[in-house]
Amino acid sequence: MAEEATEGAYAPYSKFYVGAVVVASNGKEERIFTGANVENASYGLTVCAERVAVFKAVTEGYRMIKEVYIVAKDERGNVVEKVAPCGACRQVIYEFSDGAVIHTPSGSYTIEELLPAGFRLDEG
């Protein structure tokens, strides 16, 4: 599914097409949300695939992230082995998870492994 999600990417600048799948719970049931990176001519406004998928889940009421799957493809359509969520996406995932597992082509990690000592306002 994450590979299929790369097809939604708008990446005319980097030509790096990322797809993300988020498995999230609303406390009653789990649902799947997909996302892809959306770039902008003003480069810094680009939003990563992970954040698009997380924001879709959260705005639908699914605020407990269980798993995130990430796939990236290059200009030729080949799957890129080396992809991991950027720091901003790690912090965004952290906000909505407790032990979420992030699956990349090269391995799986908990969000706490990827973002030790992440920031939460409610932890004094």
Ligand code: THU
């Ligand atoms: N990108 C993602 O969507 N997710 C990642 O995990 C890494 C980077 C995007 C941002 C930009 O559109 C392109 O990949 C190149 O950095």
